[in-house]
Amino acid sequence: MRWFLVAFASLAMVASVHAQDASAFDPPDPATDALVAECLARNGVTMLPDTDVICYNEAIFPEQFLKLNEFPEASKIIITSPGGNVATARMMSAILDRRGEPAIIAGPCMSACAMVLLPGLDNVHIHHTAHIAVHGITMMSYETWWGWLKDDAKPTRSAMMMAHM
Known part of the structure; x- marks a missing residue:
């Protein structure tokens, strides 16, 4: 009987984890997928050509994130980053919040990149390519x-x- 209860509880937990996992990402959108693919293929902080989309595909350090101030208003900002400096990430979060554009997290968003999300950006979308990881800081x-x-x-x-x- 104990074995049956353990097996049943395990199946219930797996089903609930799968349900949570399935709802963690925004639904697929071909236009967004194309923009994300283009951003992931680039390095640096740039405007995607012929769009009003900012691509932030870089570590989070002052020299990189301050480039956000150089760009005009955008329809969205795609963010992918291996991490960087936590204090800088907090400043970047304030700049992104002040800018007000939707942020799309795509590809790797590691370490300090996740700190950009935590302070509470108002409009964050998690793309299905996102891989978010944090560690002690x-x-x-x-x-x-x-x-x-x-x-x-x-x-x-x-x-x-x-x-x-």
Whole structure:
């Protein structure tokens, strides 16, 4: 009897996970799919040619995200990123929120990229190509991190040089 209950509970959980997974993405749209494919094939922060769509396919660091201020109003912003700096991602979130365009998350959106989503953009769409991943973050300095690992010891000169490479 116990085996039957465990099997039944497992099937129920699998069905509910599948139902949640199926509703996690926006429905397919051929026009959006074509724009996403074009953005994923590019590198950098650009306007897609002959469109009013911004493609952000880059790490999240100040030099890259500040390019968003250079573009005119867009119908949407497609974002794909391997991650970057968390503090910069928070600033990027504020800029995206102020711009107000719909954001489409497509392809990899790792680490700090997910931080762009978390502060609550008003109009976010998750494309079926999206792969979102987060991990623990910290905003501590290298010296603090080293001390935390090494019983409050100061980092060696060589460790500091390696950290700044």
